[in-house]
Amino acid sequence: MASVLVYHSISAPAEPMPSAIDVSPSNFATQLRWLSRWRRVVPLTETLSDRASGRQTAITFDDGFRDNLTVALPLLEKFQLPMTLFVTAGFLNQTGYLSSAELREVSRHPLITIGAHGLWHRHLNRMSLNDARFELKESRRLLEDLTNQAVDLLAWPFGECNEDLEELSAECGYRAAWSVWKGTNNQHSLWRVPLGRHDGLTRFIAKASGVYGASKARWHRHKDRRDVGREEAGRPALAS
Numbered sequence: 001m002a003s004v005l006v007y008h009s010i011s012a013p014a015e016p017m018p019s020a021i022d023v024s025p026s027n028f029a030t031q032l033r034w035l036s037r038w039r040r041v042v043p044l045t046e047t048l049s050d051r052a053s054g055r056q057t058a059i060t061f062d063d064g065f066r067d068n069l070t071v072a073l074p075l076l077e078k079f080q081l082p083m084t085l086f087v088t089a090g091f092l093n094q095t096g097y098l099s100s101a102e103l104r105e106v107s108r109h110p111l112i113t114i115g116a117h118g119l120w121h122r123h124l125n126r127m128s129l130n131d132a133r134f135e136l137k138e139s140r141r142l143l144e145d146l147t148n149q150a151v152d153l154l155a156w157p158f159g160e161c162n163e164d165l166e167e168l169s170a171e172c173g174y175r176a177a178w179s180v181w182k183g184t185n186n187q188h189s190l191w192r193v194p195l196g197r198h199d200g201l202t203r204f205i206a207k208a209s210g211v212y213g214a215s216k217a218r219w220h221r222h223k224d225r226r227d228v229g230r231e232e233a234g235r236p237a238l239a240s
């Protein structure tokens, strides 16, 4: 099975970022070296093909942190590996995030594909479908205006989605969408493997080779079914 990796920030802050989403530049370099040797790193859209092989891995980044340009890109250039940046349109020009001019610049880079990640990074599964539709359409319009390119790939904010949102993604013209273990793992909720500060090389290898994904996905399916069961029985689901 092809694996799709999710990074956020390539940085080494003294304190972990929320959910420990930071990966240090030296760990990232080690991971890229391993990927370039043992996996076939492909542009994200190639993993959609029926012919996608189990050795394939795609690299994605969520949110649009500025260090994706200043720290991650030089390392990806060194190994000549492609990446997809899922940019939260409303975060552009805020401290720590890409500016509009930087987004325009990276969108022309041969190793980079730009995808959408909502307008304000909200919990789309907790809002009305009309509001969610606005997030999906408006973010796409802004990114397309800025980059002068078609933007038709989507990563769900917080990795969350459900069947209504999967339909909405198709309705809003997205070609495919990626979650993190949520939804049906179909065209508009494809599963990705999240990486962070605490992934040493051994765990990284398990994640990148699909072993971790298979067991973790099963665990999430079980947990979701259990939570739905609890809600139906009138008891609140456990927080995770």
Ligand SMILES: [Zn+2]
Pocket: 062, 063, 117, 121, 156, 157, 158
């Ligand atoms: Zn995000």
